[in-house]
Amino acid sequence: MGDTVIVVGAGLAGIQVSHQLADLGLRVHLVEKEATVGGLSAHLGKVFPTDDCALCLDACEELFSGHHRRCQYRSLLGTQKKLSLHTLTEVRSIKHEGDKFSVSLKTTPRYVLLDRCVVCLECINVCDVEVPDELNLGRVLRRAVYRPIPQGVPLAPIIDMNSCTKCSKCVDVCKVDAIDLEQKCKTRTIKADAVVLATGVEESSPSVLPGYAYGHCEDVLTQRELGRLLDSAGPSNGKALTASGRQVGSVTMILCAGSRDLNAVEYCSRACCTYSLKHAIMLREQGVDVTICYMDLRVPTHSQSFLERARESDVTFVRGKPDHVVVREGSPVTIVEDTESQKRLEIESDLVVLASPLVPHAAEREVFNSFLDKYGFAARHNALKGIYACGTSTGANDIPGSVAEANSVALEVYMALKGGA
Amino acid sequence: MTETGEKKGLPDVFIEPINMSELDRGFRKEIQSMPNGEELSACFACSTCTSACPVANIWEIKPHQLIRMIILGMREKVLSSKEIWLCLTCFECQERCPQGVRVTDIFFDCKNLAAEENMIPDSIVALGKELLEKGQLYIVTADWEREDLDLEPDVPGLSTDAVKRVLGGTRTGRLVKGGK
Numbered sequence: 001m002g003d004t005v006i007v008v009g010a011g012l013a014g015i016q017v018s019h020q021l022a023d024l025g026l027r028v029h030l031v032e033k034e035a036t037v038g039g040l041s042a043h044l045g046k047v048f049p050t051d052d053c054a055l056c057l058d059a060c061e062e063l064f065s066g067h068h069r070r071c072q073y074r075s076l077l078g079t080q081k082k083l084s085l086h087t088l089t090e091v092r093s094i095k096h097e098g099d100k101f102s103v104s105l106k107t108t109p110r111y112v113l114l115d116r117c118v119v120c121l122e123c124i125n126v127c128d129v130e131v132p133d134e135l136n137l138g139r140v141l142r143r144a145v146y147r148p149i150p151q152g153v154p155l156a157p158i159i160d161m162n163s164c165t166k167c168s169k170c171v172d173v174c175k176v177d178a179i180d181l182e183q184k185c186k187t188r189t190i191k192a193d194a195v196v197l198a199t200g201v202e203e204s205s206p207s208v209l210p211g212y213a214y215g216h217c218e219d220v221l222t223q224r225e226l227g228r229l230l231d232s233a234g235p236s237n238g239k240a241l242t243a244s245g246r247q248v249g250s251v252t253m254i255l256c257a258g259s260r261d262l263n264a265v266e267y268c269s270r271a272c273c274t275y276s277l278k279h280a281i282m283l284r285e286q287g288v289d290v291t292i293c294y295m296d297l298r299v300p301t302h303s304q305s306f307l308e309r310a311r312e313s314d315v316t317f318v319r320g321k322p323d324h325v326v327v328r329e330g331s332p333v334t335i336v337e338d339t340e341s342q343k344r345l346e347i348e349s350d351l352v353v354l355a356s357p358l359v360p361h362a363a364e365r366e367v368f369n370s371f372l373d374k375y376g377f378a379a380r381h382n383a384l385k386g387i388y389a390c391g392t393s394t395g396a397n398d399i400p401g402s403v404a405e406a407n408s409v410a411l412e413v414y415m416a417l418k419g420g421a
Numbered sequence: 422m423t424e425t426g427e428k429k430g431l432p433d434v435f436i437e438p439i440n441m442s443e444l445d446r447g448f449r450k451e452i453q454s455m456p457n458g459e460e461l462s463a464c465f466a467c468s469t470c471t472s473a474c475p476v477a478n479i480w481e482i483k484p485h486q487l488i489r490m491i492i493l494g495m496r497e498k499v500l501s502s503k504e505i506w507l508c509l510t511c512f513e514c515q516e517r518c519p520q521g522v523r524v525t526d527i528f529f530d531c532k533n534l535a536a537e538e539n540m541i542p543d544s545i546v547a548l549g550k551e552l553l554e555k556g557q558l559y560i561v562t563a564d565w566e567r568e569d570l571d572l573e574p575d576v577p578g579l580s581t582d583a584v585k586r587v588l589g590g591t592r593t594g595r596l597v598k599g600g601k
């Protein structure tokens with residue numbers, strides 16, 4: 001048996017499984033479609049159950065022997081000998097050949113050469129194209145040459161060719177010739193003995209669900225968008241502001257906005273109850289009134305304290321599922337039957353925040369189709385020997401669940417390739 | 422898990438404690454065997470139907486409660502409720518139910534059962550009578566409604582005889598005449 005493993009997706013699960021396998025001596029190629037690693041964790045700021053920064057969870061061998069954590073920006077992802085990171089790279093095809101897989105990869109250009117750039121960031125300073133920063137709800141600007149988040153690995157900037165004017169100022173300022181505005185796509189094929197899908201989930205856009213005024217009113221947000229506002233590194237330094245820039249006084253949250261709904265996403269997205277509570281507590285700390293409309297609260301044991309803290313900090317809980325949000329005088333009003341008091345409530349608030357379903361990334365790409373169930377999730381062990389999956393690619397989950405599954409899959413892959421079985 | 426704060430105390434509007442011995446355990450099956458009733462027990466009591474409903478705000482028993490009462494077997498209370506007749510049959514609730522419960526259709530089933538047992542409110546019987554006698558419920562008046570629109574006084578081709586004849590042979594006809 002060979003020892004080469006391809007891990008697709010460098011979210012927390014993909015990073016975890018890659019470190020583990022590399023530490024165990026296998027040869028790992030970690031393939032990530034975005035310019036930097038981290039997946040959802042790059043958007044989250046503080047996370048339950050520990051209230052730590054989501055980026056502070058990088059896990060290589062040192063983590064376990066040295067009793068400390070390290071931020072993703074100091075991660076060994078780029079330096080570990082047995083681990084090659086391929087960012088801006090997607091899987092084009094997976095061919096089964098004997099007991100190996102021939103995996104064809106395509107890398108789109110970063111226009112900044114990773115083997116040269118010393119991350120002085122002069123290029124960003126000199127660029128004068130400014131566009132809305134999509135990661136921050138378009139509320140702040142970024143340059144055409146930019147870094148999605150400062151801690152993103154690889155640390156080198158990336159050039160967004162859709163907005164770059166090719167003025168070449170960055171090329172001129174770069175003292176190490178690290179910028180190549182004419183860089184081309186690259187393809188390569190790797191023979192692997194196992195493939196691990198760690199392609200994760202994303203929050204689905206609520207505009208597919210009628211009724212909640214998302215897209216009609218700028219103050220109807222998703223939890224991920226609220227998370228950006230509350231992140232101290234976010235567009236308003238952690239302050240909750242309305243789209244017009246006013247300090248938010250009240251927020252209404254709608255749980256299961258599209259999950260557990262036969263007309264939208266059938267399954268429970270599992271993490272949203274708890275991150276909604278997390279956000280509610282953070283808002284209360286800013287003195288913002290919070291109302292949570294829920295059917296039932298599905299909080300895992302490790303995070304019960306978030307429910308208790310939300311209660312103690314006077315979050316209002318309304319047991320009932322809103323059917324619609326109407327916009328009155330520019331502000332969203334949530335219509336819900338409070339099943340405890342038997343009253344129909346019309347809750348006016350500055351923001352309405354929807355717990356949108358978490359849907360699998362893998363379903364977006366045809367190459368993974370044959371490994372996926374009807375929802376687009378992969379089985380931890382595919383029927384085809386040698387194909388594995390972990391993290392939220394196997395089903396919506398929180399970080400502890402995703403990382404635990406990554407650890408267990410790492411051992412299984414190791415056993416299959418090296419266990420002598 | 423259900424969130425129970427201290428704030429609210431017991432609900433003050435709804436029903437007295439449910440008397441278990443009065444429950445009709447077969448009621449749920451009965452409704453499920455009727456047209457579009459199968460999904461009944463998928464209801465997870467989320468109350469989306471009620472917040473979707475344009476009129477339930479003033480009802481004493483709300484749509485999600487009616488569904489729960491059917492599941493529990495509160496046959497008497499459901500079939501004698503005025504709410505099943507107050508329903509506009511707009512289908513909002515049914516359209517929005519996340520569990521695919523066909524709420525409006527189930528209320529139709531309830532009305533049919535109530536009708537079989539002669540539990541129709543007088544106002545509804547009066548409507549049936551009107552329909553049976555005139556062949557239409559809403560009679561367009563020639564003087565202003567049509568005139569104002571520059572239309573000829575009579576609705577062209579309007580014939581209500583067939584409606585009257587057909588209806589006479591249906592349960593509506595029998596009910597109006599005092600039968601079953």
Ligand SMILES: Cc1cc2nc3c(=O)[nH]c(=O)nc-3n(C[C@H](O)[C@H](O)[C@H](O)COP(=O)(O)OP(=O)(O)OC[C@H]3O[C@@H](n4cnc5c(N)ncnc54)[C@H](O)[C@@H]3O)c2cc1C
Nearest residue numbers: 009011012013033039040047048200201224391392398399
């Ligand atoms: C608003 C919000 C708040 C949250 N808060 C918390 C919290 O406080 N605590 C907690 O425990 N959990 C929280 N979660 C859940 C948590 O984000 C996830 O459990 C975790 O990040 C999942 O990690 P993952 O590696 O499985 O997937 P992801 O983070 O989604 O990573 C998947 C990676 O795969 C890449 N990828 C996808 N498709 C391809 C492809 N075709 N080719 C190559 N690469 C691909 C993606 O770009 C991404 O980098 C939150 C989620 C949201 C949405």
Ligand code: SF4
Nearest residue numbers: 117118120121123174
């Ligand atoms: S100027 Fe050159 S070395 Fe400096 S960050 Fe930009 S690309 Fe890297």
Ligand code: SF4
Nearest residue numbers: 256259269270272273
């Ligand atoms: S985790 Fe909570 S909010 Fe999310 S789908 Fe499940 S029950 Fe709904």
Ligand code: SF4
Nearest residue numbers: 464465467468470518
């Ligand atoms: S919307 Fe459907 S599931 Fe929810 S209470 Fe009404 S009938 Fe039950």
Ligand code: SF4
Nearest residue numbers: 474508509511512514
């Ligand atoms: S069909 Fe009846 S119960 Fe349903 S929303 Fe319309 S009026 Fe309300």
